[in-house]
Amino acid sequence: MLKFSCEKALLQLAVNTASRTVATKSSIPGLEGLLLEGTEVLTLSGYNMQTGIRTRLEADIREQGRIVLNSRLFGDIIRKMPDDVIVFSADEKYMVTLTCGETRFEILGLSADDYPEMPEVESEYALTLQQGTLKAMINQTSFAVSTNENRPIHTGSLFEVEMGGVTVVSVDGFRLALRHEKLEKLEGGAFRFVCPGSALNEVEKICEDSEEPITVSLGKRHLLFETGSTELICRKLEGEFLDYKNAIPRNNPIRLLVDTKTMLSSLDRVSVVISEKLKSPVRCIMDKNIINFSAKTGNGEAEDVCVVEGDGQGLEIGFNNRYLMDALRFAPADQVIMELNTGISPCVLTPVDGGDNFLYMVLPVRLKA
Structure with missing residues (x-):
């Protein structure tokens, strides 16, 4: 039916990879399992009808065949096996025997005939x-x-x-x-x-x-x-x-040079008073070479000053703290240019050298007077 032996580390890696797209609950029993196929190589597949992963690994295949095993149970067994060669053997009644050193497991598998085919992609x-x-x-x-x-x-x-x-x-x-x-x-x-x-x-x-x-x-x-x-x-x-391309505002009159880590720290400090229950925008007042951040909720008030390069022309604007922090955190640069226009137009973060390798845009939040 299907018989092979293979290094535990290789099999565990393949099981971890393929089982990420296994359906957690499904009306098709096979979809909660991993499909193991042994031909010249051993292939493991996981599929939830939306996304599928197929991974191949070197194994010594003694008898070719295919079988479906419960992904969680099989994964747990492989993980707990000693670090040695695992010997896998399945018979016609889908009874699977796994041995590794002195350790032995027997589990029941399912027929692979009912396992849905993953789509073929004809590459255009x-x-x-x-x-x-x-x-x-x-x-x-x-x-x-x-x-x-x-x-x-x-x-x-x-x-x-x-x-x-x-x-x-x-x-x-x-x-x-x-x-x-x-x-x-x-x-x-x-x-x-x-x-x-x-x-x-x-x-x-x-x-x-x-x-x-x-x-x-x-x-x-x-x-x-x-x-x-x-x-x-x-x-x-x-x-x-x-x-x-048309949603991103260009030619913004206010351009500030910002150190991403410095600004993240400032925003992090004023965010202490903001919580899931008590939400509030961060109020930003852009002046010459500084931004004043503040936030006020039922928890209390917080203020911080962040040093920047450039003139913010007294612009007052509000942001969702998490959205602005995400943009700074994920921008792949230590310094960014922060472009602004009015209190109701988006803030755009771009590379300092004027390159096009990243751009982040955050919409402002209306501030209460």
């Missing part, structure tokens, strides 16, 4: 970049993905791939996060797609901080992310994504 367009680069781009934009199901298209990030490079944009109605990276070469033409935020969180986890490549392929309905031994397949989101 593809993009290849370094895993470390894609991981950073997702990390620095995914916090601004919307959780509001009323606009499903914004529960994902927009990828725009052109000759000049790749741009990732996330937006949730209160803020926008944009990252751009130049591309060495682009095979085929320009293309764009929206990938669900939930799938991108998993893509971020299968990427390593390395220069190893990851290929992103766009099919008619699905997306495929491929690294060396692992692939992730998900449905792409359909709909009209925000026309972000």
